[in-house]
Amino acid sequence: MSDLAAQARALQPRTLAMRRAIHRRPEIGLDLPHTRDAVVDALVDLPLQVHLGVGVSSVVAVLEGARPGPTVLLRGDMDALPMHEDTGLEFSSEVDGAMHACGHDTHVAMLASAARLLAGRRDELAGRVLFMFQPGEEGFHGARHMIDEGLLDATGPAGRPERAYALHISATIPAGELHLRPGPLMAAADTVRITVRGRGGHASAPHDAADPVPAAAAMIGALQTAISREIAAHDPAVLTIAHLTAGTTTNVIPETAFMEGTIRTLSAPVREHVREIVRRVCRYTALAHGCSADVSVEPGYPVTVNDAGAVDQLSAVGRDVLGRDRVLTMPSPILGAEDFSYVLEQVPGALAFLGGCPPAVDLATAPANHSNRVVFDESAMASGVAVYAGLALDALG
Incomplete structure (x- = not known):
């Protein structure tokens, strides 16, 4: 040596x-x-x-x-x-x-x-x-x-x-x-992709549409709250929505909004729990806004x-x-x-x-x-x- x-x-x-x-x-x-x-x-x-x-x-x-x-x-x-x-x-x-x-x-x-x-x-x-x-x-x-x-x-x-x-x-x-x-x-890393589906319309008349943008915004906040409320502080878990896109111009409510991000966890049970949180929170937050949500979680490295x-x-x-x-x-x-x-x-x-x-x-x-x-x-x-x-x-x- x-x-x-x-x-x-x-x-x-x-x-x-x-x-x-x-x-x-x-x-x-x-x-x-x-x-x-x-x-x-x-x-x-x-x-x-x-x-x-x-x-x-x-x-x-x-x-x-x-x-x-x-x-x-x-x-x-x-x-x-x-x-x-x-x-x-x-x-x-x-x-x-x-x-x-x-x-x-x-x-x-x-x-x-x-x-x-x-x-x-x-x-x-x-x-x-x-x-x-x-x-x-x-x-x-x-x-x-x-x-x-x-x-x-x-x-x-x-x-x-x-x-x-x-x-x-x-x-x-x-x-x-x-x-x-x-x-x-080092952590397990999964990728989450969410498409929020609403009903498009004129930006001056949101009551005639089902706007996916506020639904998507509400999801981001609800996801962070759910992580802090449902995952023990001694079990690290990070959920970051790093990409959000919707719409094409100022006076059109789009039909869809798309966002994606990463999940990082250090154990298999917490990893599965966070995946379940994402699916549940996105589904019901979308419903609360008169929209729907397609959620996919792509497994990454263990x-x-x-x-x-x-x-x-x-x-x-x-x-x-x-x-x-x-x-x-x-x-x-x-x-x-x-x-x-x-x-x-x-x-x-x-x-x-x-x-x-x-x-x-x-x-x-x-x-x-x-x-x-x-x-x-x-x-x-x-x-x-x-x-x-x-x-x-x-x-x-």
Whole structure:
């Protein structure tokens, strides 16, 4: 373990070059041909068994150790976000309307360098490392698609992973720190869409119409009240209506109003309760206004739940590699969502946040992940490479 940080720093020029090349060519969703090819090129000279996805642009690489043993899975997601970049970096996105604003480009580069580091220490491994390069994390259920295509059986039934780990860089955590917690770490995320149907008419005569706009407005307030009245304060639940649209001009009452938003919860019972609240409140609020409501709830990612034993191992490796004061336990979950949850439903494991805030930037005002101005401290990638490699060596050494 004592050599890992130095070895990761020695690989930093390669890690840096790969990250910047991917950052310039961001791709969105499940089809990432350029990013996939960059991963394959980075691994081509290593003693790995490489499997490409069929329906998605995934890459699964297997490193067999020198002796038999268990399998450890390490994940790096690859996709970007549909947004314009305003960082001013010399390697800014060259693709209009696409940006690596969540740091997945750093994840790809860190995992590829960790594979190189571990390949050089293959004689120390009893078992195998399964490197999961995943598309479609940003709302496209990429991890689920990879599982459906046989990710967990890539080394045969006897080689199913016994542990699974992922790191996620964060622009609002000091560079090189590792933040994690056992149990629920991130939320389940569902999308709610509501169409309120009324009866259109002239805006000067609302009594001759059934106006869906005040019905929609009443629903938004009623939903927030219902959440605060029906969900216990110690069971976090967030319902945000983020998009509302209705009408075409000033003197027409429209026939419909449309709104959509997100539900975030940290347990299955609360998740189902909130879904029921949405359906009930919208239906009866619409009826009270002489309208009707069509409500759909699209299931999103499950709750991301860290295994306590895996968190202990990740914390121990982090302290050995980064220093005891660089590993912190998070006091509470966050309500973002992560599709590594699909893997953690089937394999005990953990996801941790790796600090990537540049040292000259104030944490309180640093542009966060998903900002068009987010910038990550690239030196933190060496820490991620070392932690990834350390997890495999600790589990398989």
